[in-house]
Amino acid sequence: MRVLVLLLAFLSVPVFAQQTMPPAPYAYTQLDDPALEAEATALMETLRCLTCQSQSIADSDAPMAGDMRHQVRARLVAGESPTEIRAWLTRRYGDYVSYQPEVSATTWPLFAIPLALLAIVALVLLRRLGKRRSDAASGAD
Amino acid sequence: MIAELGLAALWLSAALAVLQMVSGALGLRAGGGAAAAYAIHARPAAVVQAFLATLAFLLLLYAFAITDLSIKLVATNSHSAKPFIYKLTGTWGNHEGSMLLWVAVLAISGGLLAGLERRLPERTMSATLAVQGFVALGFYAFLLLSSNPFERLPVPAVEGSGLNPLLQDIGLAIHPPTLYIGYVGLSVAFSLAMGALLTRQVNPDFAKVLRPWVLGAWVFLTFGITAGSYWAYYELGWGGWWFWDPVENASLMPWLAATALLHSVSVLAARDALRTWTIMLGVLAFSMSMLGTFLVRSGVLTSVHAFAVDPERGTFILVLLGLYIGGALAIFAARASSISEGKRFTATSREGALVFNNVMLSAILAIVLLGTLYPLLTEAFDVRVSVGPPYFNPAGAIFAIPMFMVMAVGPLLRWKDDKPKRIQFELALLAAIAIGVIVLVAVLGDFDVLPVLGLALAAALGVAALLPLRGRKLARVPIATWGMVCAHFGVAVALFGMASESAFTSEKLAAVAPGQTEEVAGWTIRLESVDPVAGPNWTAVEARIAASRGDEEPVMLAPQSRNFWAPSQATSESALVTRWDGQLYAVIGDRAGVDAAGNERWQLRVWWKPFVTFIWYGGLLIALGGTISIAGRLQVDLRQRHAIRRRDEERADLEALNGRVSDNGPLPEPAE
Numbered sequence: 058m059r060v061l062v063l064l065l066a067f068l069s070v071p072v073f074a075q076q077t078m079p080p081a082p083y084a085y086t087q088l089d090d091p092a093l094e095a096e097a098t099a100l101m102e103t104l105r106c107l108t109c110q111s112q113s114i115a116d117s118d119a120p121m122a123g124d125m126r127h128q129v130r131a132r133l134v135a136g137e138s139p140t141e142i143r144a145w146l147t148r149r150y151g152d153y154v155s156y157q158p159e160v161s162a163t164t165w166p167l168f169a170i171p172l173a174l175l176a177i178v179a180l181v182l183l184r185r186l187g188k189r190r191s192d193a194a195s196g197a198d
Numbered sequence: 199m200i201a202e203l204g205l206a207a208l209w210l211s212a213a214l215a216v217l218q219m220v221s222g223a224l225g226l227r228a229g230g231g232a233a234a235a236y237a238i239h240a241r242p243a244a245v246v247q248a249f250l251a252t253l254a255f256l257l258l259l260y261a262f263a264i265t266d267l268s269i270k271l272v273a274t275n276s277h278s279a280k281p282f283i284y285k286l287t288g289t290w291g292n293h294e295g296s297m298l299l300w301v302a303v304l305a306i307s308g309g310l311l312a313g314l315e316r317r318l319p320e321r322t323m324s325a326t327l328a329v330q331g332f333v334a335l336g337f338y339a340f341l342l343l344s345s346n347p348f349e350r351l352p353v354p355a356v357e358g359s360g361l362n363p364l365l366q367d368i369g370l371a372i373h374p375p376t377l378y379i380g381y382v383g384l385s386v387a388f389s390l391a392m393g394a395l396l397t398r399q400v401n402p403d404f405a406k407v408l409r410p411w412v413l414g415a416w417v418f419l420t421f422g423i424t425a426g427s428y429w430a431y432y433e434l435g436w437g438g439w440w441f442w443d444p445v446e447n448a449s450l451m452p453w454l455a456a457t458a459l460l461h462s463v464s465v466l467a468a469r470d471a472l473r474t475w476t477i478m479l480g481v482l483a484f485s486m487s488m489l490g491t492f493l494v495r496s497g498v499l500t501s502v503h504a505f506a507v508d509p510e511r512g513t514f515i516l517v518l519l520g521l522y523i524g525g526a527l528a529i530f531a532a533r534a535s536s537i538s539e540g541k542r543f544t545a546t547s548r549e550g551a552l553v554f555n556n557v558m559l560s561a562i563l564a565i566v567l568l569g570t571l572y573p574l575l576t577e578a579f580d581v582r583v584s585v586g587p588p589y590f591n592p593a594g595a596i597f598a599i600p601m602f603m604v605m606a607v608g609p610l611l612r613w614k615d616d617k618p619k620r621i622q623f624e625l626a627l628l629a630a631i632a633i634g635v636i637v638l639v640a641v642l643g644d645f646d647v648l649p650v651l652g653l654a655l656a657a658a659l660g661v662a663a664l665l666p667l668r669g670r671k672l673a674r675v676p677i678a679t680w681g682m683v684c685a686h687f688g689v690a691v692a693l694f695g696m697a698s699e700s701a702f703t704s705e706k707l708a709a710v711a712p713g714q715t716e717e718v719a720g721w722t723i724r725l726e727s728v729d730p731v732a733g734p735n736w737t738a739v740e741a742r743i744a745a746s747r748g749d750e751e752p753v754m755l756a757p758q759s760r761n762f763w764a765p766s767q768a769t770s771e772s773a774l775v776t777r778w779d780g781q782l783y784a785v786i787g788d789r790a791g792v793d794a795a796g797n798e799r800w801q802l803r804v805w806w807k808p809f810v811t812f813i814w815y816g817g818l819l820i821a822l823g824g825t826i827s828i829a830g831r832l833q834v835d836l837r838q839r840h841a842i843r844r845r846d847e848e849r850a851d852l853e854a855l856n857g858r859v860s861d862n863g864p865l866p867e868p869a870e
């Protein structure tokens with residue numbers, strides 16, 4: 058049985074590659090309006106390709122990334138704003154799809170910790186460099 | 199036989215690591231007697247270990263070269279039809295093989311340390327070798343108990359299952375080994391720091407012994423990251439050169455810590471200040487390389503849940519990490535009170551600037567660490583969070599921008615104490631350059647804030663890097679200073695490349711039939727033909743593209759869309775045209791239907807990336823700067839040894855003549 062599945066998987070690879078649906082029109086084609094295309098690129102660079110590892114949909118060959126690029130461009134042409142498109146995508150795929158940092162119940166430490174870090178850095182620098190100390194002032198060490 | 203020999207060599211190495219550890223620890227005990235007699239075994243144990251571990255690695259390399267399919271690792275990661283060079287590089291393209299490489303490099307550096315380093319007091323050396331043996335033993339245990347590279351299959355496989363096609367690239371051949379050498383160099387720095395801490399010898403002499411290891415590790419890390427970034431750029435097919443991927447971050451974090459350590463060690467060597475900082479950064483740098491190894495090797499990145507199902511390896515590394523770092527911090531806590539901070543200095547001194555930037559580097563490191571670990575943490579609670587460039591770029595910039603500003607000024611300041619007024623001309627010049635660039639770019643067009651700031655800082659830094667040479671006789675500038683100038687200039691060059699790429703890239707994605715042309719940023723791209731081609735283990739469609747800029751002769755490009763069959767995977771082979779002011783990047787995709795005339799169309803992606811190559815030129819300049827610095831230090835070191843020897847001889851002659859006795863202090867080091 059396992060051999061059969063393996064064999065099928067092997068045979069299906071080239072067939073599958075040739076019979077896949079052609080990618081959606083806007084997956085690999087830019088919009089004619091450069092301003093709209095710039096908006097699309099900016100948005101796509103902050104959307105995660107869900108089937109890749111740490112790539113945005115603007116950097117991926119995965120079919121799903123292509124479909125999402127098509128969605129982004131088609132919706133921009135239809136007049137939706139980037140914020141609406143992001144909201145639609147997050148409703149559909151969850152917050153995980155968006156790289157845009159937003160403060161929420163699950164992400165607040167990502168913002169609180171850098172703020173704390175700023176305070177720590179200021180403290181360390183003040184402690185180390187704040188006082189004008191020199192060999193003469195502190196005596197021998 | 200090969201596999202059994204390799205395994206035996208590994209076990210023997212592990213046994214020698216035990217000997218090295220015990221013997222070194224006995225050498226640490228004060229007083230002579232029977233214990234001291236055993237202490238002499240630490241150095242030979244380390245040297246022999248180096249040969250045995252290297253032998254084990256070479257045997258595995260041989261098994262891959264001849265594709266010995268009775269070895270499990272070879273059968274699962276190689277294939278008889280693979281090109282020979284990728285059979286060899288496949289040795290470290292997998293977990294077990296790469297860990298064996300790790301251990302071999304660790305043993306070699308331990309051997310070098312034990313065999314060549316004679317400047318440290320013998321007790322400090324014993325402590326260092328004991329720690330080094332302890333660290334090595336952990337990795338031998340990991341390799342032998344949970345990831346044996348020499349495991350045999352009960353029945354030899356008929357054919358291997360191949361190597362990930364993305365990894366079948368010359369970039370992979372050099373990238374991991376260089377990173378490992380960097381990681382391991384930091385482990386030696388860690389052992390030395392612990393040795394000095396245990397024997398209370400944190401002083402400039404120790405810093406001079408530590409410095410070449412840190413510099414060397416840092417050069418390899420820099421080179422490894424640069425090579426890895428270029429590999430991702432041309433191999434992944436979309437022109438991205440840094441993704442803030444956890445694997446990339448795993449190599450960036452040790453680099454950040456090593457950069458801070460490197461500067462701290464220089465202060466310790468030249469000025470006998472920042473003693474505890476140096477030790478802490480040594481511990482931090484090694485922790486980060488351990489953490490990097492854990493992230494990459496435990497499988498935690500593919501999925502936290504996959505890791506939870508098969509946690510053996512990850513847990514092992516985590517336990518090692520906890521043991522080393524916990525132990526180091528415990529020793530540090532016990533000894534910290536006995537080590538004073540060293541010489542004092544004011545905020546407006548070169549040490550002050552270095553401290554500021556070390557803090558900034560550590561803060562950037564903390565941001566990267568947070569952004570890398572936080573999604574893993576939430577995933578364990580089934581909440582998936584995406585942290586990507588829109589987070590890392592601004593959060594890192596908060597600390598990077600002040601750092602670059604101080605970096606421009608720091609080398610112009612004097613040691614110990616300086617008045618900002620003395621360098622007011624330089625300060626005004628640099629500020630004018632930065633503001634000028636910002637105004638110029640603002641006139642040119644509408645760009646994001648960070649790239650514009652990057653361009654301005656790059657210009658100011660590029661000039662600032664050369665300012666330390668102003669008013670000096672170039673022939674008399676110490677070699678190590680040239681290294682610093684080169685590395686700092688490299689930072690400016692790389693920053694310029696990054697900012698320019700993100701501000702000025704032009705992109706063209708289109709469905710094109712053969713014979714049609716497209717335009718991008720002054721380039722005319724004509725798709726001549728698309729044909730099938732075949733390689734040793736892949737088939738592909740190859741586009742023939744004529745690219746010309748303005749009226750010049752067209753250049754022929756041949757990007758491919760490859761399909762590998764063992765294992766089955768598709769990759770894009772991009773084609774590049776490199777010019778002094780940027781790169782043209784072309785990729786051929788899938789079929790894209792037919793046009794109105796019935797001609798078959800193909801997806802074509804073309805980018806013009808102005809000055810993108812400067813990113814990697816900059817990386818190479820930084821690594822070159824480190825190398826020059828090592829050469830400079832070695833030269834000074836040899837000259838000093840020679841001078842001391844000659845002085846001693848002269849003194850001996852004098853004493854022989856008139857029997858006079860005088861004190862014998864070390865020569866002062868030039869403060870650079």
